[in-house]
Each structure stands twice: as structure tokens, then as C-alpha cells.
Amino acid sequence: MKKISIKAPAKLNLGLRITGLREDGFHSLESVFSKITLSDKITVSLDPSVSGISLRCSGIPSPQNNSNLAWKAAQLFMDEAGMENLEGIRITLHKNIPSPGGLGGGSSDAAAVLLALMKLTDIEIDLGPMGEQLGSDVPFFLLPEQAAFVTGRGEILTPVHLPHFHCVLVHSGENVPTPMAFKLWDEHSGDLTEACPISNYTALNFGVWHEGKPFPVKLDNHFLTLLHSRHPGMARTAEELSRLTDSWGLSGSGPTFYTLFRSEAEAKEAEEHLTGKFPWVFRCQSG
Ligand code: C5P
Secondary structure, three states: OOEEEEEEEEEEEEEEEEEEEOOOOOEEEEEEEEEEEEEEEEEEEEEOOOOOEEEEEEEOOOOOOOOOHHHHHHHHHHHHHOOOOOOEEEEEEEEOOOOOOOOOHHHHHHHHHHHHHHHHHOOOOOHHHHHHHHOOOHHHHHOOOOEEEEEOOOOEEEEOOOOOOEEEEEEOOOOOOHHHHHHHHHHHHHHOOOOOOOOOHHHOOOOOOEOOEOOOOOOOEHHHHHHOOOOHHHHHHHHHHHHHOOOEEEOOOOOEEEEEEOOHHHHHHHHHHHEOOEOEEEEEEEO
């Protein structure tokens, strides 16, 4: 039985600006996405004893049925590659990435399943359109590079080089569904000031530390501006992190925040300070 084990990394959004509502109902955005070493572990095998798809999950609870993006990715690959009458697909998923968290966990799982199936079957197929169909963040996780400037609805990717960083992730404990966060933008985008000028990224020097950040501009996120007055836990988290460092931000539509550090010692100190104050605190690195 052929089998592949693969890590599905989480991502952070180093700045995020929503630039408009598109005709297809999605939003256009500008952000820098960076993979980090927090990851889910996925094993995919082609198994003649399985009919269709089998998914077993462990770790953070996750659906073991066709509502899981890992399952959807396997189903889409089977359909596109004409595998209906071939072997079944067995997937085991150990979930470490909180979901929903703004960390792209489900999208990363989907991308990992697509990449594993392409290797296992030796079927050469363009995964890009499948990624876009599965979710706006999936194309980024199909990219081999660690970081990218991202525009469009998430599918236009320009790889960028970021210096290595250490990070501490903090979950506010609240539940913020992504569609609801985008709906807030539809209703209140007029309230936002142009606080995240990251569009002129070609002028930026990405490879170096800049005023304590591995990223040359502010880490502002339009979602934070919209959400923090409505979610007291997010407001409290933002306040606590800003007391600790300038180099902090909200990932995606949250509710996971991050702080970035140059050295492991600084990150460890922050981890100690934050542990116990929030439901989930996790230290990792860019990767
Ligand atoms: O693409 P994905 O399935 O991750 O998106 C979840 C929801 O988030 C979409 O249904 C849409 O409401 C919203 N979304 C958006 N614009 C994006 C990404 C997501 O409006 N660029």
C-alpha cells in the first residue's frame, strides 16, 4: 500500500487589507502570508480495501466526514483525475491548528491532501484550479515558498523573502466565522481609515528586520479594526499584546493573534508571560 505522511503548516497574515467586494461575492485583499512551524500531520494512502474516502481525525476535534476540507480535496482530486473506479483513499489527520483560527488550517490540510495524492498516483494534473475551488487560502499552501504577497481573492501570489522569526500565538477564545467578518466589512468599510498601506510592496525591502519587525510596514489588519469593538476578548488580547511589543498582529479574521520576535529567548519570555492568561498560547517559528 503506497503511503505519504506530510505536514500541513499554518499561516500568519503579516498585515491584511480588504480592498473591495468583487462581482463573484468574494473580497479582494492584500496581505503577506507566511508559513509557520505549527502544523497538522496528514497521512494519505491508496488502499484497495477502502471504498471511496476514509477520514480519521485525532487531536483538536475535526469532522470525519465530507464537510472536512481534507475530504473535499480528496473527492475533488478523485473526480478530476478520473479515479472513481480505482483504489480508495485513506486519510488520517492529526489536528494541531485551531479552527476557525485565521491560521488557514483547513486550507492547508486540503492542499496537503492534493499534493500527497498527486505524488501517490503519479497523475500530472494542475492543482491550481482545484485549490481555488476548495478555498481562497488553498493556492498559497500549494506554493512551495515560505511566504508570499497575496492579492485577488487569495489566488494571486508573489513569493517574497522574509527573515526567519520566532512567534507566540494567542487565541482570544472567541469564535469568529470568516463569512461573518467579511459581512462586517460590507456594512462598515466606510468606517475604516486607510491604515494598512501595504499595496506598494514592490518598493519594500522584504528580506531584513525593520524596526523590530521581520516585515517592513505596520502589521495592521482591517478585520481587527472591525472586530475588536464587537469582541471583548479580542480587544483584551490586542491590549495585552501591545503592552508587550509593537510587533504583533491578528491573523486573518482571527481570533488568533501573534507576536513576532528575532530571538528564541525573547519568544520564550513572551510565552511565559502570556501562558495562563489566554485559552491557547503556542510558541513556534517561521517555516
Ligand atoms: O474561500 P473560503 O471558503 O475560505 O471563504 C469562506 C468565506 O469567506 C466565503 O464564503 C466568503 O464569504 C468569505 N471570503 C471572501 N473573500 C475572500 C475570502 C473569503 O468574501 N477573499
